[in-house]
Amino acid sequence: MTVRLIQPTGRGFLLFDSHPDGCARLVTDMAERAQPATPANGGERPVALIIGSSSGYGLAATVAGISRYGVQGVGLCFERPPTERRTATAGWYRTIATAKLAEEAGSDFAFVNGDAFTDTTKDDVLDLIAKRFGGIDYLIYSVAAPRRTDPLTGVVHQSVIQPIGAEHVTKTLEFDSDGTPRLREIHAQPATAEETADTVKVMGGEDWSRWVDALDSRGLIRPGFTTVALSYIGSHLTSAIYRQGTIGAAKLHLESTASALGGRLSTYGGRALTSVNGAAVTQASTAIPGIALYVSLLRGVLGEDMRSPLDQSIDLWDQLLGAAPLDVDGQGRIRLDGWELAEDVQAAVTERWKVATADTIGDLADIDWFRDEVRRLYGFEVPNVDYSRLCDPDLPWPAA
Numbered sequence: 265m266t267v268r269l270i271q272p273t274g275r276g277f278l279l280f281d282s283h284p285d286g287c288a289r290l291v292t293d294m295a296e297r298a299q300p301a302t303p304a305n306g307g308e309r310p311v312a313l314i315i316g317s318s319s320g321y322g323l324a325a326t327v328a329g330i331s332r333y334g335v336q337g338v339g340l341c342f343e344r345p346p347t348e349r350r351t352a353t354a355g356w357y358r359t360i361a362t363a364k365l366a367e368e369a370g371s372d373f374a375f376v377n378g379d380a381f382t383d384t385t386k387d388d389v390l391d392l393i394a395k396r397f398g399g400i401d402y403l404i405y406s407v408a409a410p411r412r413t414d415p416l417t418g419v420v421h422q423s424v425i426q427p428i429g430a431e432h433v434t435k436t437l438e439f440d441s442d443g444t445p446r447l448r449e450i451h452a453q454p455a456t457a458e459e460t461a462d463t464v465k466v467m468g469g470e471d472w473s474r475w476v477d478a479l480d481s482r483g484l485i486r487p488g489f490t491t492v493a494l495s496y497i498g499s500h501l502t503s504a505i506y507r508q509g510t511i512g513a514a515k516l517h518l519e520s521t522a523s524a525l526g527g528r529l530s531t532y533g534g535r536a537l538t539s540v541n542g543a544a545v546t547q548a549s550t551a552i553p554g555i556a557l558y559v560s561l562l563r564g565v566l567g568e569d570m571r572s573p574l575d576q577s578i579d580l581w582d583q584l585l586g587a588a589p590l591d592v593d594g595q596g597r598i599r600l601d602g603w604e605l606a607e608d609v610q611a612a613v614t615e616r617w618k619v620a621t622a623d624t625i626g627d628l629a630d631i632d633w634f635r636d637e638v639r640r641l642y643g644f645e646v647p648n649v650d651y652s653r654l655c656d657p658d659l660p661w662p663a664a
């Protein structure tokens with residue numbers, strides 16, 4: 265593909281192209297906000313494997329880890345390279361920028377592009393860890409995927425975002441092609457038992473567990489090893505579609521996997537935890553019915569007090585590395601979502617949700633922020649980027 269002007273064209277929340285400069289700028293902006301700190305162990309660089317490192321919470325954990333604590337290791341994600349017609353996915357460009365950031369910070373960090381669910385990717389990543397570091401201290405599991413091929417059976421499982429048991433009617437926020445916000449009511453049909461089981465196969469703890477098994481069988485787990493998988497609970501407003509729905513079933517499985525893994529890892533003095541994070545605008549979350557409306561209202565209520573994935577990832581590393589006390593709930597889950605689920609915040613969001621109409625939504629929700637956040641997922645609407653510049657989208661994956 266030749267050097268060209270890259271524009272935000274697409275449909276709904278999906279854009280066709282990503283802007284390399286905008287994606288790079290987002291990463292450097294995040295890095296600037298993650299001030300360096302010294303871990304309780306005195307400053308030895310921890311080694312981490314971060315799965316889902318190119319986007320959302322996994323990217324934030326990678327950038328925060330590198331910038332704040334000089335974390336080294338391997339980032340794994342699944343991104344599409346540039347083609348003749350299209351730029352690469354945004355995560356491709358964010359990974360290039362994250363690799364540069366690591367290099368500048370003196371952090372030995374390699375990035376692998378591959379399907380985390382396959383045994384070949386596991387072998388490649390573990391070979392890299394064995395050769396480069398000899399073992400790891402942290403595994404952060406932050407994958408959001410639409411499907412998974414079970415490596416034992418070859419069966420492809422698709423995840424769905426549906427309620428369980430009964431139809432659910434919810435308000436949802438959409439945008440016309442000219443960007444005008446629309447409030448619509450949608451009827452989400454209940455998932456079948458098979459669809460729920462498939463979603464658990466994709467988004468539950470099975471693959472996380474297989475990664476820990478693979479690390480263990482290769483002798484790569486260091487004493488005191490900690491693994492964390494990302495989870496979500498959220499509001500009663502979204503619970504029918506999320507926490508009580510198919511994805512919630514997968515999250516319950518993830519949380520019970522943490523207990524099982526924790527028992528096994530105790531022989532290494534290790535821990536397996538889930539981290540319940542707050543709502544954020546990511547490629548994965550915009551696919552969930554009602555979430556666009558909910559997050560826009562949440563931002564309308566909280567404004568700048570909304571905690572970004574980077575803020576929460578800083579909290580996560582501070583807790584993991586002993587710079588702050590581990591904040592776990594009665595079920596052993598790290599809770600980074602207190603700001604979202606605070607009673608007064610939920611009461612205010614609920615009130616706005618109830619009264620929102622097509623005419624009032626612009627006053628009740630921060631629609632402009634949401635629309636810009638969606639565009640920023642693709643590297644557009646990023647401050648201090650010259651979008652009139654001709655860009656070369658054909659950038660290579662960083663050398664491992």
Ligand SMILES: NC(=O)c1ccc[n+]([C@@H]2O[C@H](COP(=O)([O-])OP(=O)(O)OC[C@H]3O[C@@H](n4cnc5c(N)ncnc54)[C@H](O)[C@@H]3O)[C@@H](O)[C@H]2O)c1
Nearest residue numbers: 316318319320321341342380408409494496543544546548
């Ligand atoms: N977005 C939210 O509001 C929110 C809130 C709390 C918890 N979470 C959880 O955080 C985790 C990450 O979600 P996100 O919203 O950051 O998603 P995201 O879409 O921003 O990122 C997903 C990441 O997974 C990678 N990925 C997808 N399929 C893969 C595969 N087969 N192999 C390797 N990598 C793959 C992508 O490349 C990307 O790096 C999920 O467990 C999600 O449930 C999200």
